[in-house]
Amino acid sequence: MSCAHPPGLPFVDAMTPAVLVLAGPVTRDRVAGLCEDLRTLLEATGAGVVVCDAGGLGPPGLGTVDLLARLQLTARRAGVRLRLRDPDPALHALLDLVGLRFEMEGQPEQREPPLRVEEEVEPGEPAL
Template sequence: MSYARPSGLPIVDAMTPAVLVLVGPVTRDEVTGLCDDVRARLEATGASVVVCDVGGLGPPGLSVVDLLARLQLAARRAGGRIRLRDPDPALHALLDLVGLRFEVEGKVEEREPALGVQEAVEPGDAAL
């Protein structure tokens, strides 16, 4: 007996990013273990991204910036990168202040309209 191939895209685990939930405060001793976790998740899944849920890290500070920079470095050395999920606006501002750019999950890239948004044309507008 044979079965028809299911329609749609196949489910591939390597394409689904691993998620690392960070709960703070994180001590300096825990940073090395978290970096090892990032490398292990990249190698185990074959994905190029590890999503770091930073919503539970608590108030942003330089220790959080240091942690995220080290996680990004560990991911880059393993051939991947990290993506932030649920960052506090203050953390996002602090990362911008120190010059670190992280990809944020669900954030629309600059200069691109959000999906489903269309520009309206008003009568009398000049054609471009």
């Protein structure tokens, strides 16, 4: 018995990122398991962007920083971008302090600053 496929290309929503929900507390044993969960998620979805929901991580600490650094490394090795969703403001400050830069969901991408706008001056008016 054969199964007929519908005509045309399959529907793939490339704009929908894969989501990995992180919950605390973070221990050394859980770090390796969460990195493996990320690899499994990437193999299953083939996504180009993974959103890590960091809302449930609890109070930030060095274990959380270690986890996020390893997840970011795992994602980069797979050629995928990692984005954080709903991080605690203290976690965001701690990541800045240790020099880890993450894309944050809902923030505009870093781009070049806009060029200066020059106003038109009427003939005979002094330039400011």
